[in-house]
Amino acid sequence: MVVKNRGRLIFLAGVLVMLVVGWFGFPRMLYQKTNQPIQFSHRVHTGDKAGLTCEDCHSFQADGRFNGIPSISKCGGCHVGLLGNSPDEKVLVEKYVATNTEIPWLVYSRQPENAYFSHVQHVRLAKIQCERCHGPHGAGDTLRPYESDRLTSYSRDIWGHSLSRIHSEVWDGKKMDNCASCHEQRGVSNSCLLCHK
Amino acid sequence: MDTKNKKQHRYGMVIDLDKCTGCGACMVACAVENNIPPATAKATDRTGITWVRVYKFDNGLPFPNNRSAYIPMPCQQCGEHTPCVSVCPQKAVEVDAASGIVAQIPVRCLGCRYCMTACPYHARYFNWWDPVWPAGMEKTLNPDVSPRMRGVVEKCNFCHERLQAARAKAAAEGRDEIDPSDYQPACVEACPTGAITFGDLADPNSEVAQLVQNGHAFRMLETLGTEPKVYYRSDQAWVRQIAQQEVQKPKAKEKVHG
Numbered sequence: 060m061v062v063k064n065r066g067r068l069i070f071l072a073g074v075l076v077m078l079v080v081g082w083f084g085f086p087r088m089l090y091q092k093t094n095q096p097i098q099f100s101h102r103v104h105t106g107d108k109a110g111l112t113c114e115d116c117h118s119f120q121a122d123g124r125f126n127g128i129p130s131i132s133k134c135g136g137c138h139v140g141l142l143g144n145s146p147d148e149k150v151l152v153e154k155y156v157a158t159n160t161e162i163p164w165l166v167y168s169r170q171p172e173n174a175y176f177s178h179v180q181h182v183r184l185a186k187i188q189c190e191r192c193h194g195p196h197g198a199g200d201t202l203r204p205y206e207s208d209r210l211t212s213y214s215r216d217i218w219g220h221s222l223s224r225i226h227s228e229v230w231d232g233k234k235m236d237n238c239a240s241c242h243e244q245r246g247v248s249n250s251c252l253l254c255h256k
Numbered sequence: 257m258d259t260k261n262k263k264q265h266r267y268g269m270v271i272d273l274d275k276c277t278g279c280g281a282c283m284v285a286c287a288v289e290n291n292i293p294p295a296t297a298k299a300t301d302r303t304g305i306t307w308v309r310v311y312k313f314d315n316g317l318p319f320p321n322n323r324s325a326y327i328p329m330p331c332q333q334c335g336e337h338t339p340c341v342s343v344c345p346q347k348a349v350e351v352d353a354a355s356g357i358v359a360q361i362p363v364r365c366l367g368c369r370y371c372m373t374a375c376p377y378h379a380r381y382f383n384w385w386d387p388v389w390p391a392g393m394e395k396t397l398n399p400d401v402s403p404r405m406r407g408v409v410e411k412c413n414f415c416h417e418r419l420q421a422a423r424a425k426a427a428a429e430g431r432d433e434i435d436p437s438d439y440q441p442a443c444v445e446a447c448p449t450g451a452i453t454f455g456d457l458a459d460p461n462s463e464v465a466q467l468v469q470n471g472h473a474f475r476m477l478e479t480l481g482t483e484p485k486v487y488y489r490s491d492q493a494w495v496r497q498i499a500q501q502e503v504q505k506p507k508a509k510e511k512v513h514g
Contacts, residue, residue: 123424173363173402177422180427250352252359252416256402 076244077146092204096111096162097155098147109137113189123182125178131161141208165205165215168233175256185245194230262302263433266335266356267414268457268485269444270467271328273495275451278326281478282308282405284328285446288396289415291403293387307331307412325495328452330443331379331412332476332484333358339482340371341379356457356485357414365408372409376477377484380411414454415441436462448476474499 104111105156116129135156141148155162170176181187189197206215219232237253284401286307287294295304307330314324334340334351338358341349348364349371351357359382372380386406389397400417418420422438444454455464458482464487467473473489474496490496 119428120455121428122421123426123428141460175400175417177420177424177427179424184427184432247355249359250354250359251364252352252357252413253353255359255361255363256400256417256420 077095078103086222089209090206091164091209092206094204095165095202097151098201100145100200102200103143105197117189119179119183123177123179129165131155131159134162135159165207165214167196167205167214169214170233171213171219173255174235175254185247190230192230194228264356264458265354265437265456265460266485267419268333268356268464268487269330269441269452269454270416270464270473270487270489272451272453273325273327273488273490274492275449276310276326276328276447277449278310278312279448280310281446281448282328282443282452283310285442286412289401289442290396291387291397291401293389294393301350301381302384305377305383305410307381307410309379313498315498323492325490325492326497328443329377329379329476330414330486331358332377332482332486333412333414334482334484336483337481339374339376343370343374345370347481352416355414355419357416357419358411359408359416360411361412362402362404362408362410366405367409369409376480376482380409382409383407416433418442435513472496 103109105113116133118125118126118129134151138148138152138156141152150161154160182189207213208215208218217233219227219234219237219244221227221231238254239249282304288294290307292305292307295306308328310322310326310328312326314322317323324436335356338349338351340358340360341351343505345368346364348361348366350359352359367382368380371380372378383404383406387403398417400421417442419439422434426434428433436459438468440454444452453463453467455462457465457468459465467489468487472482472491475484475487476499478500489497500501
């Protein structure tokens with residue numbers, strides 16, 4: 060009897076250990092964290108100090124192409140010299156603006172190359188707010204480390220940060236399912252070619 | 257973007273075989289646009305890929321009565337009973353409802369090539385090898401088209417990325433519908449004799465719809481009932497006949513098993 064229970068206990072303990080490893084250990088192993096080249100503060104730019112909107116920097120071209128992260132010339136437009144006293148701004152001005160070098164940003168929401176996404180159709184036609192997919196990114200004071208999947212090299216933001224999917228934020232995850240469920244809710248087509256190239 | 261109330265388009269083309277000189281500019285333009293690596297000389301189906309093959313055919317008569325013509329053969333974009341769609345075990349092919357374009361999703365393809373067998377037009381191609389670009393030429397890759405790996409089937413999709421670009425432009429200008437002049441596939445643009453006309457067949461006023469109505473237009477293997485959206489036209493009766501030559505209805509007396 061004791062021997063039988065012992066086996067059961069060992070089994071349950073093994074399950075417990077593997078669950079802990081799977082939920083807490085594995086994500087740490089899977090994702091590689093890299094810090095962004097500069098600690099950029101969105102809050103300073105969008106808040107009272109500068110009062111910019113998202114589209115002031117993340118702009119569209121006349122033909123509808125999205126510029127994504129602005130080039131260094133956009134930063135240099137204001138930061139010719141130091142405007143504040145943050146050490147990161149000093150790096151920006153001296154290392155990047157002065158030498159006209161692009162900042163090697165790590166893009167959180169970069170999709171695999173076979174995915175097509177048109178910002179302009181979602182923002183201008185569907186009138187979807189940036190926060191719907193990007194969350195409170197524009198209000199942050201720092202940039203969190205970029206986490207890339209060691210197996211696929213995709214950003215963790217594609218899969219999403221929540222493992223349990225319970226109470227996960229609406230913007231968490233930019234997988235095909237996330238796109239497809241929103242399209243379904245809004246009655247928009249889910250045909251392959253709409254999002255794949 | 258509410259696609260429920262959006263107009264349904266049926267993009268298609270009319271290729272004027274009297275104007276086609278068989279120069280192959282469409283094949284080159286297509287390859288450049290769609291990230292198809294340049295084939296080596298004398299490439300075969302096993303060593304090279306093209307999404308639009310230009311076939312040569314003649315009337316079979318001896319000189320001086322011999323006449324020849326060329327026929328470019330992209331995916332015919334079948335609208336009904338699309339053979340590749342019905343056989344694909346992966347749902348990697350579908351007919352796009354908004355545009356009528358037959359969509360091939362290579363990342364979903366498992367490479368069984370059933371669709372190639374099913375396609376009566378031989379307009380589907382298999383990647384026997386990983387694509388290789390000569391050194392330096394990777395810089396010419398089109399970022400709007402993803403390159404394919406070995407082991408998958410690919411085919412013409414009427415340069416769908418250009419339709420997407422036209423949609424993005426329309427959205428930037430606050431329009432729901434694209435300007436038809438913004439969307440032309442690469443082969444149409446490149447053809448030096450203007451043999452290919454492209455447009456929306458669902459719009460009766462479009463140039464393609466007019467050409468289809470004007471007579472002397474035909475489609476390949478029309479009796480199969482696949483309703484292709486690629487039309488051909490020629491003023492010469494022998495060209496129109498030869499294109500229909502293979503079209504023979506299956507014999508009624510065909511032996512049935514059991």
